[in-house]
């Protein structure tokens with residue numbers, strides 16, 4: 024659905040609008056008030072179903088959604104406001120720039136990349152985030168020691184390629200991820216949709232090493 028501008032302030036209270044886009048932010052700039060609380064980052068958060076479910080289950084943690092589409096960003100900001108979630112912020116930005124250049128290092132306890140664009144055409148494969156070693160390295164650097172990185176996709180070739188790339192990487196270790204544990208890990212909006220269509224969803228749970 025096209026984005027319809029609304030007569031509302033910019034940025035909305037839960038939107039993160041960096042004071043400077045060309046230096047790394049501090050934890051206090053991302054989560055003012057309680058920068059020391061555990062932090063989770065949802066990369067490509069879409070309409071925020073997963074982010075908001077997690078944030079309401081874990082008020083003791085901070086949650087940041089990163090999303091490039093303005094309409095989705097504003098929706099997450101509005102919905103989190105309506106739900107009274109003081110632990111949510113949302114950043115309108117491209118994921119790789121946010122992770123590689125803007126967000127603090129050793130900052131997140133958990134990062135999530137859930138149903139990213141699969142780039143199915145052969146000529147576009149190098150755009151797959153999970154298959155780019157430099158992207159994986161920057162997610163590693165974003166995480167605190169022992170932090171975790173979660174990836175899900177309904178696109179089998181993407182999953183297989185990500186597994187292959189990870190075999191040559193020594194800075195993440197693969198963890199068990201029991202299927203169907205909705206308490207631990209709520210379904211995302213896209214996941215619900217794909218599962219209803221009968222698609223198979225695959226996931227990787229990785230722990231930072233070193």
Ligand SMILES: C[S@@+](CC[C@H](N)C(=O)[O-])C[C@H]1O[C@@H](n2cnc3c(N)ncnc32)[C@H](O)[C@@H]1O
Nearest residue numbers: 067068069090091092117118137138211212213
């Ligand atoms: C298939 S949707 C998944 C949304 C959500 N994670 C879910 O599972 O319901 C992918 C989302 O990632 C966003 N997105 C895709 N590429 C992105 C990028 N490079 N940086 C930021 N957001 C991106 C899209 O706009 C879209 O909202």
